[in-house]
Amino acid sequence: MNHKEDLIAGRNAVIEALRAKKPIDKIFVLDGCQDGPIRTIVREAKKTDAILKFVDKERLNQLTNEHHQGVVAIVAAYEYGTIEDLFKRAEEKGEDPFFILLDGIEDPHNLGAIIRTANLAGAHGVIIPKHRAVGITPTVAKTSAGAINYTPVVKVTNIGKTMDELKERGMWFACADMDGEVIYRQNLTGSIGLVIGNEGSGVSRLVKEKCDFISSIPMKGDIDSLNASVAAGVLAFEVVRQRLGK
Incomplete structure (x- = not known):
């Protein structure tokens, strides 16, 4: 920068x-x-x-x-949004709130790709932590393929505390984790926040404990994990599928 x-x-x-x-x-x-x-x-x-x-x-x-x-x-070359902006977007579209929360994504390419996915899946915004994570850099903006101009990104001091506040407003949370229940058996309709963890260590213990669903993606390959932005895509579009079927 x-x-x-x-x-x-x-x-x-x-x-x-x-x-x-x-x-x-x-x-x-x-x-x-x-x-x-x-x-x-x-x-x-x-x-x-x-x-x-x-x-x-x-x-x-x-x-x-x-x-x-x-x-x-x-x-900052980028103006971050607020939680209120996200709820307002949901309200304007007449939809249940759908947010993507990132618990410590460090790779700007992953953040950019997730913002792009969030936009295409109709999420109302992305929430990122202020510390120990990447913010909006030129690389993030470029990788988002323009989505950064449409999908608000909110920077918060503490993801866990933000989740508590969102729960009070009726939001449920699902986090991506290999030890979870298969995502396709879960009911992810309604007001939902998807939590994606750090590329290496995954979702932190404190954040995981606050989640209502631990969601795993069934995998058939020889390696044990998906790239964070791909996992975000799979989960986000399962939310889309369930909303369409409602």
Whole structure:
């Protein structure tokens, strides 16, 4: 993401960007710097979704050759949606809410492919965690084949907590897991959230415990798992099939 136009360098510029509520992904601050403007930036940043990173001067110099005064912000090229946006989309279409939640997808190609699948399967949006997962990068946007412009992506601090809030609004959850019941025997109609886990470790234990259905895809091959985005596709289109048959 190290394009010139994605960076804001310098104290005043970063303070202005924060006050203008620009969508900022990350703010790199010179470690140990404690003066007034820097303290203001740190305080303002904590009111936003921006991730604060305290780094050495060398890292800041790598980011930009502009005079950075100990602070560089990376502006999100993408405006994330809100949970309300997703419910509104479902309501406008007269459909039961259908969301796809990603528990730690790290590969931008997988995220892009899942957003593309979500769009084609009629999901009302994709929910991703803020930490330890990929956000919207140029690679994600490209892999989504334009779907990123139509299907909202919401970034949340905690997937488990978000699931609890969605449950209170009547949503059921199914997660993809090899130890589950065969997906084709499950009733996935109604207001549903599909949870897809990390490429290597799958769905985390805490998130799995919050799921109403543990869904497995029957496999006949010699290897033991599907790529995360393919699994998301199989599950999403089973939801589509069941909705059509209702």
